[in-house]
Amino acid sequence: MPPNVVxxxxxxxxxxxxxxxxxxxxxRIERVIGVDTTPPAGDIAELIGRTEFVRADxxxxxxxxxxxxxxxxxxxxxxxxxxxxxxxxRSSMKEFNVIGTMQLLAACQKAPSVRKVVVRSTTTVxxxxxxxxxxxxxxxxxxxxxxxxxxxxxxxxEGYVRGFSRRRPDVVVTxxxxxxxxxxxxxTPLTKYFQLPAVPTILGFDPRLQFLHVQDGLDVLQQAxxxxxxxxxxxxxxxxxLLSQAIRRAGRIGIxxxxxxxxxxxxxxxxxxxxxxxxxxxxxxxxGRVVDTSKIERTFGWQPHYSTVEAFDDFVRGRNLTSVLSPxxxxxxxxxxxxxxxxxxxxxx
Amino acid sequence: xxxxxxxxxxAGDTPPKNSKNARRPRKPVPPDVEPPExxxxxxxxxxxxxxxxxxxxxxxxxxxxxxxxxxDDPWEQRIAGALGFLRRRLTGEYEVDEFGFxxxxxxxxxxxxxxxxYEKWFRVEVSGMEHVPDKGAALIVANHSGTIALDxxxxxxxxxxxxxxxxxxxxxxxxxVFSTPFLGELARKSGNTLACQADAERxxxxxxxxxxxxxxxxxxxxxxxxxxxxxxxxxxxFVASALRTKAPIIPxxxxxxxxxxxxxxxxxxxxxxxxxxxxxxxxxxxxxGPLGMIPLPSKWYIExxxxxxxxxxxxxxxxxxxxxxxxxxxxxxxxxxxxxxLMKRKSVFL
Numbered sequence: 001m002p003p004n005v006v007x008x009x010x011x012x013x014x015x016x017x018x019x020x021x022x023x024x025x026x027x028r029i030e031r032v033i034g035v036d037t038t039p040p041a042g043d044i045a046e047l048i049g050r051t052e053f054v055r056a057d058x059x060x061x062x063x064x065x066x067x068x069x070x071x072x073x074x075x076x077x078x079x080x081x082x083x084x085x086x087x088x089x090r091s092s093m094k095e096f097n098v099i100g101t102m103q104l105l106a107a108c109q110k111a112p113s114v115r116k117v118v119v120r121s122t123t124t125v126x127x128x129x130x131x132x133x134x135x136x137x138x139x140x141x142x143x144x145x146x147x148x149x150x151x152x153x154x155x156x157x158e159g160y161v162r163g164f165s166r167r168r169p170d171v172v173v174t175x176x177x178x179x180x181x182x183x184x185x186x187x188t189p190l191t192k193y194f195q196l197p198a199v200p201t202i203l204g205f206d207p208r209l210q211f212l213h214v215q216d217g218l219d220v221l222q223q224a225x226x227x228x229x230x231x232x233x234x235x236x237x238x239x240x241x242l243l244s245q246a247i248r249r250a251g252r253i254g255i256x257x258x259x260x261x262x263x264x265x266x267x268x269x270x271x272x273x274x275x276x277x278x279x280x281x282x283x284x285x286x287x288g289r290v291v292d293t294s295k296i297e298r299t300f301g302w303q304p305h306y307s308t309v310e311a312f313d314d315f316v317r318g319r320n321l322t323s324v325l326s327p328x329x330x331x332x333x334x335x336x337x338x339x340x341x342x343x344x345x346x347x348x349x
Numbered sequence: 350x351x352x353x354x355x356x357x358x359x360a361g362d363t364p365p366k367n368s369k370n371a372r373r374p375r376k377p378v379p380p381d382v383e384p385p386e387x388x389x390x391x392x393x394x395x396x397x398x399x400x401x402x403x404x405x406x407x408x409x410x411x412x413x414x415x416x417x418x419x420x421d422d423p424w425e426q427r428i429a430g431a432l433g434f435l436r437r438r439l440t441g442e443y444e445v446d447e448f449g450f451x452x453x454x455x456x457x458x459x460x461x462x463x464x465x466x467y468e469k470w471f472r473v474e475v476s477g478m479e480h481v482p483d484k485g486a487a488l489i490v491a492n493h494s495g496t497i498a499l500d501x502x503x504x505x506x507x508x509x510x511x512x513x514x515x516x517x518x519x520x521x522x523x524x525x526v527f528s529t530p531f532l533g534e535l536a537r538k539s540g541n542t543l544a545c546q547a548d549a550e551r552x553x554x555x556x557x558x559x560x561x562x563x564x565x566x567x568x569x570x571x572x573x574x575x576x577x578x579x580x581x582x583x584x585x586x587f588v589a590s591a592l593r594t595k596a597p598i599i600p601x602x603x604x605x606x607x608x609x610x611x612x613x614x615x616x617x618x619x620x621x622x623x624x625x626x627x628x629x630x631x632x633x634x635x636x637x638g639p640l641g642m643i644p645l646p647s648k649w650y651i652e653x654x655x656x657x658x659x660x661x662x663x664x665x666x667x668x669x670x671x672x673x674x675x676x677x678x679x680x681x682x683x684x685x686x687x688x689x690x691l692m693k694r695k696s697v698f699l
Contacts, residue, residue, distance in 0.1 A: 130524050130525075130527035130528035130533060130543070131524040131527075131528075131543070132543070133542075133543060133545050133547035133548045133551075134447060134448045134449070134542045134543065134547075134548050134551070135447055135547070135548075135551065137547070140547075202530075203530060204529075204530025204531040204533070204534060205530060205533065205534055206449075206534045206537070206538070208445070208447075208448075208449045208537070239444075239447070240445060240446070240447050240449065241441075241445070242445055242449065242451075244441075245441040245443070245445070246441065247441075248438075248439060248440055248441035249440065249441035249442075259530065287527070288449075290447055309444075330436050330439045330440050331436060331440075334432045334433070334435075334436050337428075337432060338428070338429060338432065341425060341428055342425070
């Protein structure tokens with residue numbers, strides 16, 4: 001059953017705005033209400049169409065009033081931020097992610113009209129360690145507790161969502177654990193990383209990575225808002241690629257850094273705002289992370305348009321990343337050598 | 350003809366005289382196969398089934414080097430093959446599976462230094478290869494020894510080079526393997542993964558040939574005086590995984606690996622300082638420095654035993670008594686085979 005009134009949090013950010021835009025384009029939905037602390041900027045404001053924007057902070061109990069007066073029946077919680085730089089420092093990011101989710105869920109719990117909650121989570125809740133199985137399924141937990149940063153926020157957010165689900169068993173709760181988003185436009189710590197002129201890697205490690213194309217991610221969010229699928233789902237592009245492979249496909253040069261030096265270099269790069277090299281990110285770059293997506297394929301009938309490798313290639317094309325070692329140059333060099341070999345042979349003959 | 354040390358390729362024309370240099374393609378090729386015309390063909394030919402899969406946006410439709418014909422000259426084919434390999438590596442146009450297994454890299458770069466070790470140094474003799482199925486899942490359970498676990502790599506190579514279907518052995522290793530720089534990377538790329546129930550059952554359900562060494566570090570790091578005495582077989586988790594996936598268990602006995610680095614002593618304090626499970630003292634290591642890392646040239650025998658059918662027991666995977674019994678049966682089979690092979694062996698080095 002499609003929802004009547006949808007509330008989307010984090011609507012001024014790229015992903016939240018695009019989810020709202022998709023839902024607003026669906027005539028079966030009566031109202032789409034977008035909530036954020038700042039009004040959407042030009043292109044997102046244009047994109048979200050008939051979405052009604054409410055300037056509210058989800059950390060404030062005021063959000064309950066919005067939900068109650070509008071009779072919201074579906075809440076799409078998109079404002080869990082992965083980027084400390086965007087949210088204004090680590091402490092305010094944590095407050096926004098965790099306290100914001102608590103307030104929002106408290107408001108949902110009080111509102112009888114709410115019958116569905118869709119939460120954007122992340123596969124970072126699984127962590128990265130050498131003691132993990134090659135693929136995570138939804139029932140697995142991180143081997144070590146998350147020490148901080150986005151992963152810890154996401155684990156705590158998921159904890160509150162589970163608590164909410166226990167207290168309101170009548171509400172359909174869909175928790176979507178997304179792999180790293182890639183697109184030509186959205187900036188994430190990882191896209192910044194791959195845009196560095198020389199990409200630092202951890203010496204002696206070549207992690208397996210998984211990416212999700214924004215298009216496919218939006219499809220899932222839209223479907224989850226329209227249909228009822230209770231539970232937690234991993235979402236990632238099929239297939240995996242190695243970090244070394246990704247660096248070469250992007251035409252970058254990898255610079256292996258010894259693990260001891262990596263954390264120092266990481267903090268230098270992080271303070272320069274170049275990319276995120278938190279300890280969790282360093283673990284990710286050492287051990288990688290791959291999730292099993294068979295559950296969402298089964299229950300949603302989900303068929304992504306982009307595999308992990310295709311999503312990455314699309315990102316590379318969108319950013320125009322090129323270097324001396326681009327596929328074209330390498331092929332040209334190969335052709336030149338082969339022509340020379342063939343030429344010498346015909347001279348010999 | 351001089352020996353070629355570049356990446357061996359084979360267009361299926363001349364039967365290899367020396368299995369070390371020229372290798373069979375992954376899939377049996379019908380004898381009337383035309384030598385590939387273009388480099389593009391060449392590339393996908395060498396890549397075999399681990400070439401690119403179909404995907405919507407194929408970014409480079411231009412046929413590379415289509416105008417350069419590659420004809421029957423084996424040297425030119427080799428150069429073309431090596432260049433194609435190099436190109437795929439430089440541009441990242443190869444595929445790994447979800448475990449990080451890179452079949453092309455394993456068959457060429459990783460296997461290349463092991464082949465002389467296998468054929469010339471250890472002169473491995475394999476028997477019972479007919480017990481290894483050509484396709485479908487099976488769990489190979491072997492004894493573990495040698496201070497440095499070369500037995501795993503050598504067993505995997507024996508299956509890759511001498512099993513008719515050229516099967517890849519996907520071994521399960523301790524977490525320490527995967528947290529060690531370079532070793533972890535190499536282990537993943539050659540198809541191995543963490544020894545845990547989830548990974549074992551995923552591989553077996555995918556129809557892979559999985560290898561386990563239930564003795565673990567207890568087997569590899571045991572003193573020389575206890576050679577060929579099988580250690581305890583852990584909790585028998587491998588049996589439960591085989592039962593749940595109905596994969597046959599193939600006992601595998603390896604003779605020869607015990608003598609490559611005879612461990613006379615164990616510097617426990619040093620091992621604890623370095624965070625290693627043991628610090629071996631062999632007749633040559635650490636006294637001769639890096640030279641002490643050269644394994645002794647013992648003669649190896651690998652025997653694959655008769656498979657144990659687990660399908661009738663599939664629904665009893667949660668019965669610990671049955672699991673222990675099957676584990677004991679496997680252990681006993683391997684131990685008896687080891688004794689038999691040792692009786693047959695004339696000398697450690699000949």
